Amino acid sequence: MMNTPLTLTGLLNRAERYFSKKEIVSTTLSGVQRFTYGEYGKRTRRLADALSKLSMGKGDKVATFAWNTHRHLEAYFAVPCTGAVLHMVNIRLSPEHVAYVINHAEDKILLVDEDLVPLIEKVQSELKTVEKYIIMSDKDTLPETTLSPVYSYEELLKEADEEFVFPEDLDENTPAGMCYTSATTGNPKGVVYTHRGIVLHSMATGLADSLALSERDVCMPIVPMFHANAWGLPFASVWFGTKLVLPGPNMTPQAIASLIQEEKVTLTAGVPTIWLAFINLLEKENYDISSLRAVVCGGSAAPKNIIRAFEEKHNVPFIQGYGMTETSPLVSLSTLTSEMDNISLEDKVDTRASQGLVIPGLDVRVINENGDVPWDGKTMGELIVRGPWVAHEYYKDERTKDTFRNGWLYTGDIAKLNDSGYIQITDRTKDLIKSGGEWISSVDLENALMTHDAVYEAAVIAVPHEKWQERPVACVVLQEGYAESIKDELVSYLSSQFAKWWIPDELIFMDEIPKTSVGKFLKRALREKLGQEMTVE
């Protein structure tokens, strides 16, 4: 067979050649803008030419600090197709971490959205490698800024060549992109994506048994393009000629619902908090969302009441995905196989609430000290992953050896497998509670608590225990109108669902649960706080 490399250039070429009239809808600060893939291709080539003139060379790192817009999408291809590496910086990192990741990646050029300039100005003095700043704005003139030297994105494009030719000799293992994990402890860890990895991941996205992304779709990634490649949807959409809707900085439920209605979005993807707010909005206001053929959810486990609302009330399949920055990110999807065609709504919701079946191309195992766990839906072990779009290391980071072992990525997630091989994540390894030699899932307890009307949020953590080694303690934020007197009812609510030794020794009420930059519970902070205050006896 020909040794034709799997590169992003082939994806872009296809969009330009065959889908030059299909649309990209981009929402920026000045409103909705529309581009065809034909125009997009020319702008992308202009950007590649402009960056090359600014001395971007092969292997150079170019950072973006941006929302989901057409300009970010232009960088998604212009940078890697030239042989350079696109570093998508997470705008929600702390200033210290923003400076850390830009310095650690050694980014040479930084493209920043106009409204995000102040965040970069704040850390500018810390940045050791950035030589040039480019501000992405709809306006002709540059805003006032301390960034220097600074260029206007649109001015650069005006002067550049729309027939810029990308090199044809890129090796498929050339680095194409970089993301850093949002760390809960220590500095963020970098993951490098190759052209090969992204192309294969894009192909997986188009499989009928995966997301089945198609030219016929209208795809709106709400998941940010600075977070795990927006789950790979921008790359795959360009390849397949899928109409793309990029929501930009305004991601209120109203804005999202309007875009779905106006642009007839068929497939959209975001984290559970987005869908919770969206479902709440639909309770109050009318939007036509009948164009949706599926909603994809990931990042953390979705509450079942959201799933039920989509599946039952709005008749929209709710596909939960599992993945990590380290896995490009798609690992598994809660799609339903043909054997589930006649299951009840509740069984369907249960399956949708799982992390689903591994997608073709990857291997997953769940292992504990006895090897692979049985597929009994009960036995827990650590989920490990292997495949051509899974990282093999953290970029220049000694922590590589903790996570990448024996050719597998150790996810740090505790899971069980049901008899069809569907994955159910039950905990993070570090959040798992080891009580008397048995494992207790903090996530299962949290999910149960959060189905109670009185509970707004709940986090369950392990606290040291003399006899049992560790015991669970629940931190609970109550809904408005409820008082701490509800405690006994909550305990008996849990007792009806779990074995006695699973029931938390304490329920502690608080006003808020500390969270990470991407909205996950910051259990480390809770453990530190509570660990100092108490040990359960």
Next chain:
Amino acid sequence: MMNTPLTLTGLLNRAERYFSKKEIVSTTLSGVQRFTYGEYGKRTRRLADALSKLSMGKGDKVATFAWNTHRHLEAYFAVPCTGAVLHMVNIRLSPEHVAYVINHAEDKILLVDEDLVPLIEKVQSELKTVEKYIIMSDKDTLPETTLSPVYSYEELLKEADEEFVFPEDLDENTPAGMCYTSATTGNPKGVVYTHRGIVLHSMATGLADSLALSERDVCMPIVPMFHANAWGLPFASVWFGTKLVLPGPNMTPQAIASLIQEEKVTLTAGVPTIWLAFINLLEKENYDISSLRAVVCGGSAAPKNIIRAFEEKHNVPFIQGYGMTETSPLVSLSTLTSEMDNISLEDKVDTRASQGLVIPGLDVRVINENGDVPWDGKTMGELIVRGPWVAHEYYKDERTKDTFRNGWLYTGDIAKLNDSGYIQITDRTKDLIKSGGEWISSVDLENALMTHDAVYEAAVIAVPHEKWQERPVACVVLQEGYAESIKDELVSYLSSQFAKWWIPDELIFMDEIPKTSVGKFLKRALREKLGQEMTVE
């Protein structure tokens, strides 16, 4: 990213792990047999063990001479997953060519279906490299045969290990399979498929914008497994856990219609002659074919009346594919893009009758002496193809240099492109008629003639001409009940559709048009015959 190789072992593993209860329905000489993927996996491992014990080593060629059955499918994975190479011999080749391809590939072991044993016995004395014969039969005892040394497939499996472990260290560029083209001139040419090529081709088969092959499908490849990998459907079906229906040696329209009805086939694939006979059967007898979601057709261009019957009368999308043994084989498919949602039935039939749009992952161009042809639906050029499942050479064959040039495969097909980039094959380069510096498509003329009620078959060839260099001559076989007096009517029928200079100078009536082993017109023979008899003036 991990350098996990793309190998067939991963495809088999997935079927065994996740779809062990899904079915393979195999029709053999003794009737319908059913296996689960669980059983299939064990039998495949037994076969790999048995072949290894018969000294099959890495890189060895193992030939099959077989119909579409479960045993052929077992060899499809057992041989390559062990690191050996599966040579699928075309049972319809002439005895000379059968001996040629087996000797040229240097096949060491030959697996042959019981009813095909006589064909191998006929050439046994010519075979220089085959060391062992294995007869695939449902019976316990070996048939009488002169083949020697000879083994019983089922006996070998009984004694073998169902837990045979495939090597994990196969490079993805390891050869996995071989097919030879059915040559019209000279000896057949060999094509080697690598694991990487087959995996990527399988992935392409599952894309929503391609065949969208899914676990939910019931797939029946009628196209033989000895012909261009049965268009890749067996490999992809195993990977996705798709229920497979293998029709075996009996491929009458009745047998096919019954299998579709009984097994609720959703996707099936075969050459136009199959579908012509099938549509004729449905005119006379009732079968429930409502389970079909698509019919795939390839090998040669399908007449529009077949397409119309499927699309209009039976409401089954008719997807024409284009490909070659050299391209694994899928290159393009006549799927409809969203912009065609509201076109008329006739426009739809026209699009379905084209060779369609290139599938994601490959590059195609149509070039003539001026470079790439415009997308005007008129200008003709040669179709060239490039990509990771396209061969880069003929196996040990000097003819490589004629076909593989500048990193592209020159297909020898003359095509034009419409304004959406859909490919329309108009001729083979060698059948194209060059008249007065302009090109005339023999295929367009043939298709037009064959839409006339009086015409059963028509082949148009070039004959030498003093002034115009070449001129078209039509060879026509009339339907029963028509006489040669129809000639003037046929000429005026063509004149209403084509420019004057396209009209054949002669219409010659004959009883039969000579054909190749796979049913294509043997124009070389016609040219030789007529070239000697006539030159048009």
